[in-house]
Amino acid sequence: METIANITINGLATGMLIFLLAAGLTLIFGLMDVLNFAHGALFLWGAYAGIWAYTTTGSFLAGILAALVIGMVLGYLLERFIIKPVYGNHIQQLLITLGAMLVLSEVVKVFWGPNILQAQAPLWLQGSWEIGGLYLIKYRLFIIAVGLIVFLGLLFLLNRTKIGLIVRAGVMDKEMVQSLGINIRKVFLFVFMLGAAMAGLAGVLFGPYSGVIYAEIGLEYGILAFIVVVIGGMGSVLGSMVAAIIVGLLGAYAGYYAPDIALAVNFLIMLAVLIFKPSGIMGMKEAVR
Amino acid sequence: MKSLQKLSRFKLTLLVLAIGLAIFPFVSDSRTALIMLTQIFIFAVFAMSYDILLGYTGIVSFGHAMFFGIGAYTVAICLKMFGSTMPAFFIAIVLTLIITGIVSYLVGILTLRLKSHFFAMLTLAVSSLFLVTAEKWRSLTMGNDGFTFVVPELFRDRVSFYLIALVLLVGTYIFLDRFTQSPMGKVLQAIRENEPRVESLGFKVMHYKVIANVVAGMVAGLAGILYAMSLRFVNTAVLSVELSLDVLLITIIGGVGTLFGSVVGAAIIELARHGLMDLAKVHWIFERWVILFGIIFILVVMFFPKGIVGTTKHWWDKRQYKKKEKLRKEMEAGAVKDTFS
Numbered sequence: 001m002e003t004i005a006n007i008t009i010n011g012l013a014t015g016m017l018i019f020l021l022a023a024g025l026t027l028i029f030g031l032m033d034v035l036n037f038a039h040g041a042l043f044l045w046g047a048y049a050g051i052w053a054y055t056t057t058g059s060f061l062a063g064i065l066a067a068l069v070i071g072m073v074l075g076y077l078l079e080r081f082i083i084k085p086v087y088g089n090h091i092q093q094l095l096i097t098l099g100a101m102l103v104l105s106e107v108v109k110v111f112w113g114p115n116i117l118q119a120q121a122p123l124w125l126q127g128s129w130e131i132g133g134l135y136l137i138k139y140r141l142f143i144i145a146v147g148l149i150v151f152l153g154l155l156f157l158l159n160r161t162k163i164g165l166i167v168r169a170g171v172m173d174k175e176m177v178q179s180l181g182i183n184i185r186k187v188f189l190f191v192f193m194l195g196a197a198m199a200g201l202a203g204v205l206f207g208p209y210s211g212v213i214y215a216e217i218g219l220e221y222g223i224l225a226f227i228v229v230v231i232g233g234m235g236s237v238l239g240s241m242v243a244a245i246i247v248g249l250l251g252a253y254a255g256y257y258a259p260d261i262a263l264a265v266n267f268l269i270m271l272a273v274l275i276f277k278p279s280g281i282m283g284m285k286e287a288v289r
Numbered sequence: 290m291k292s293l294q295k296l297s298r299f300k301l302t303l304l305v306l307a308i309g310l311a312i313f314p315f316v317s318d319s320r321t322a323l324i325m326l327t328q329i330f331i332f333a334v335f336a337m338s339y340d341i342l343l344g345y346t347g348i349v350s351f352g353h354a355m356f357f358g359i360g361a362y363t364v365a366i367c368l369k370m371f372g373s374t375m376p377a378f379f380i381a382i383v384l385t386l387i388i389t390g391i392v393s394y395l396v397g398i399l400t401l402r403l404k405s406h407f408f409a410m411l412t413l414a415v416s417s418l419f420l421v422t423a424e425k426w427r428s429l430t431m432g433n434d435g436f437t438f439v440v441p442e443l444f445r446d447r448v449s450f451y452l453i454a455l456v457l458l459v460g461t462y463i464f465l466d467r468f469t470q471s472p473m474g475k476v477l478q479a480i481r482e483n484e485p486r487v488e489s490l491g492f493k494v495m496h497y498k499v500i501a502n503v504v505a506g507m508v509a510g511l512a513g514i515l516y517a518m519s520l521r522f523v524n525t526a527v528l529s530v531e532l533s534l535d536v537l538l539i540t541i542i543g544g545v546g547t548l549f550g551s552v553v554g555a556a557i558i559e560l561a562r563h564g565l566m567d568l569a570k571v572h573w574i575f576e577r578w579v580i581l582f583g584i585i586f587i588l589v590v591m592f593f594p595k596g597i598v599g600t601t602k603h604w605w606d607k608r609q610y611k612k613k614e615k616l617r618k619e620m621e622a623g624a625v626k627d628t629f630s
Contacts (some may be wrong), residue, residue, distance in 0.1 A: 102583030264421040269412040
């Protein structure tokens with residue numbers, strides 16, 4: 001019983017981390033319809049820059065701040081120079097962001113070297129509480145809390161504020177919003193930077209969670225984020241949350257009970273979802289042409 | 290002679306190039322050049338098969354390495370189990386064609402109805418499943434470490450191996466050229482340009498896309514066979530996402546929608562990789578040559594969406610057209626003068 005509870009908590013934490021990563025992509029891919037393959041690179045940069053700031057200053061909050069800032073700056077640069085010329089063309093978006101992904105992952109190695117970096121949770125998040133055989137690792141609870149805050153914040157932003165209204169309207173009919181005198185380009189740039197900052201945040205939180213970071217996590221987790229967005233359904237923040245938790249929990253259970261298929265679990269879920277309900281669990285947009 | 294006249298100037302150039310490459314090993318005895326050219330031929334075949342999907346049908350796949358890997362593993366396992374004989378090699382070819390045919394057909398009918406980027410994700414998923422299977426099925430594949438095997442006598446000699454790879458390249462080029470020029474290939478190109486319109490004309494789009502997928506898969510399998518034989522070693526790298534991205538790069542840089550572009554792309558990427566790796570001794574930044582690669586890739590997508598060969602071809606066609614127009618105008622002017630004189 002305790003084992004199952006412990007696995008569930010671990011799975012939830014992993015799911016929340018994946019949600020943080022996927023939430024940014026939900027905004028970029030799901031709402032703005034931009035296939036951003038460089039999302040993993042933003043995550044990677046968040047991890048490296050954040051952990052670097054954290055180890056040099058000794059303050060974890062400084063690390064988080066650095067990750068958010070680097071995410072926003074890179075998001076701005078990507079949107080302005082790489083993605084703007086190819087709005088509306090999926091294949092070109094895919095290819096060009098793939099190129100950006102290659103460049104960004106490689107530049108990380110120039111700055112921080114190709115080797116694995118160690119990362120540890122700050123003192124106040126180390127250790128765990130034990131309640132009747134149940135081990136609550138502090139850092140994982142912290143991730144769950146951050147995930148929930150971001151989730152609620154996003155829902156609030158999209159459903160209750162004017163900017164959320166504009167974004168949702170802009171997704172449905174860009175020209176109409178433009179003709180109402182709102183600069184939709186600026187709104188999209190803002191959304192893109194927000195999504196990028198969230199990828200950076202996921203990156204820096206990932207560091208102490210896994211203990212090590214290396215340049216390949218960019219591609220690995222970028223793909224994972226896409227899987228989650230596809231499972232959850234395009235443009236649905238709630239869908240991403242549900243999908244991320246499913247992926248996290250199933251990954252944790254499979255890791256314990258059937259380690260042989262643990263690696264394939266995500267892909268199997270996505271395969272099943274795409275074959276039986278191509279629009280995703282909570283998807284609104286039609287995936288089949 | 291008559292059949293020769295029918296060939297266009299471009300095809301004639303290709304013929305001369307192929308003959309030149311065929312006599313190359315008897316003129317030069319540079320081993321590295323020979324090995325590198327062999328690699329280029331193999332990757333060119335792989336990239337051409339990818340171009341059938343990306344360039345001719347407009348399908349983006351992230352799992353094309355799956356077929357390449359199936360070929361590589363099939364030949365490696367066959368040669369290991371049945372001994373390094375020619376029959377075992379031929380069995381491997383037949384098996385590869387059957388397996389890649391079945392897999393590409395199943396993947397096609399299951400997933401091709403999805404929008405392009407969903408399809409891309411699905412191919413990624415399926416190929417990752419293959420990768421995981423290859424890693425976990427240790428008794429057959431030796432997992433991540435891979436295994437070495439002995440190739441038949443004929444393939445041990447670098448020159449004969451080079452010639453075999455060249456024959457495969459030329460054969461694939463001719464086959465795929467015929468394929469894309471056929472009515473079938475024309476339908477594929479129409480699908481790339483405007484899918485709803487092709488559908489409304491009464492073509493079963495799915496049917497054609499599946500066929501393109503099967504052809505591309507089979508050819509990629511053949512390339513995989515030769516690749517494994519050139520290394521005499523196989524491991525899970527032949528199934529990796531990175532390889533799928535590599536072939537994407539090759540096709541884009543060379544030029545989508547032109548088979549010859551894939552050959553040029555393969556040559557450029559292989560040469561650049563070797564050249565830049567050598568430069569790493571000069572300055573450490575060249576060790577990170579992928580940066581340069583990525584930048585070039587971005588610039589190509591932005592400014593030369595047709596790739597090197599596509600852009601050149603476009604420019605050449607335009608020039609020919611202008612020449613013709615000028616000639617026509619001159620003749621017209623001449624005709625007018627004749628009537629008045």
